[in-house]
Structure formats: C-alpha cells, structure tokens
Amino acid sequence: MPFSHFARHPVRTSISFLKATCLVHLGLSHGYNISPAQGPSMLPTFTVDGDWILCDYTRRCGRGVGIGDLVVYRIPVFSNQWGVKRIIGMPGDYVSVGTPGDPGEELMIQIPQGHCWVSGDNLPASRDSRHFGPLPLALISGTTIAKVLPWNERKWMKNGLEKVDQEL
Numbered sequence: 561m562p563f564s565h566f567a568r569h570p571v572r573t574s575i576s577f578l579k580a581t582c583l584v585h586l587g588l589s590h591g592y593n594i595s596p597a598q599g600p601s602m603l604p605t606f607t608v609d610g611d612w613i614l615c616d617y618t619r620r621c622g623r624g625v626g627i628g629d630l631v632v633y634r635i636p637v638f639s640n641q642w643g644v645k646r647i648i649g650m651p652g653d654y655v656s657v658g659t660p661g662d663p664g665e666e667l668m669i670q671i672p673q674g675h676c677w678v679s680g681d682n683l684p685a686s687r688d689s690r691h692f693g694p695l696p697l698a699l700i701s702g703t704t705i706a707k708v709l710p711w712n713e714r715k716w717m718k719n720g721l722e723k724v725d726q727e728l
Contacts, residue, residue, distance in 0.1 A: 592615065592705075593615050593617060595632070596611070597611045599685075601643075601645070601680030601681070602680055602686075604681065605630070610710060611713075614704070614705050615705070616702050620701060628646060630645070631703055631704070632644055632703070632704060634701065635692070636696070643678075648677045649676060650677075652670065652671065652673070653670070653677070654669070654671075655677045674696060675695060
C-alpha cells in the first residue's frame with residue numbers, strides 16, 4: 561500500500577501499529593525468545609561463548625518441567641542475572657549436595673516442595689544448586705528447546721538424562 565493510504569488514516573494506522581507491538585511483546589515475554597548462552601558451566605552442551613538458544617517461556621514457574629530439562633532461571637543470589645542449567649531433582653527427591661569425586665563426606669538432602677535441584681553439565685565450572693541450594697520453581701522462566709546459533713550446530717535440545725529401570 562502506498563504511504564498516502566496510511567497518511568489518510570492516522571488513527572487506524574496507529575491502532576494497527578499498537579496492536580502489532582503488543583502482539584510482539586506478548587510473544588517475546590510469554591511465548592518464545594532467542595537468548596545467548598555464555599559461560600563454561602554447560603560444556604559440552606553449549607560452548608563458552610557464542611551459542612544462542614530458543615527458550616520456551618510458556619513453562620514459567622516450573623510448570624511442566626521435569627528431571628533432565630534445561631531451564632532458564634533467575635539466579636537466587638544475583639536477582640538481575642539469568643542462568644541455564646539442567647534439572648537434576650524435583651520436590652521430594654534426594655540429591656547429593658557435593659561434587660562427585662571431591663574428598664569428604666557425601667551429604668544427601670531431600671528437595672523441599674516448590675523447589676528443584678539444578679546443576680551444570682560441567683560440574684567443576686558450574687555455580688548451581690550446590691552453591692545456592694534448592695532453586696524455587698517460581699524463579700524458573702522457561703525451558704531451552706533448541707540451539708539456534710551457530711547455524712551449523714543448530715539442533716533441538718532433548719532430555720540429556722535417561723530414566724533408569726528400577727528392577728534388577
């Protein structure tokens with residue numbers, strides 16, 4: 561359409577622009593978004609710098625998350641920072657508080673209701689629930705569903721943990 565059409569209907573054009581802006585805002589804040597993943601804590605799943613991930617924000621506050629899911633969350637001790645980690649335990653599960661292989665006593669805790677236990681894939685370089693304790697589900701913003709950049713490494717993220725058969 562030519563510009564003169566929009567100039568003749570400024571109110572209609574403004575309302576259409578406002579609707580489109582609201583729709584984009586809702587989609588990015590409550591739907592899906594692309595964000596950078598930085599740091600060594602999730603090696604080898606993500607590289608130290610340069611990976612971009614597609615996040616699903618429809619799973620806010622831990623809704624529909626489970627063990628093995630990669631979640632985006634607000635870091636409890638730094639409220640203005642975000643992290644990406646893997647869920648290792650859900651409410652009622654028992655988890656080891658220490659780092660495997662470290663000398664010392666192995667301490668197990670039960671995760672309280674409304675919390676989960678998150679851990680990086682690269683334990684020595686990860687600041688996770690071993691440092692700040694069980695993560696409140698309310699701090700989970702969503703899940704990571706795909707790695708989109710670099711383009712030649714794009715892939716859907718799947719649950720990296722497999723269920724173990726309890727029967728021996």
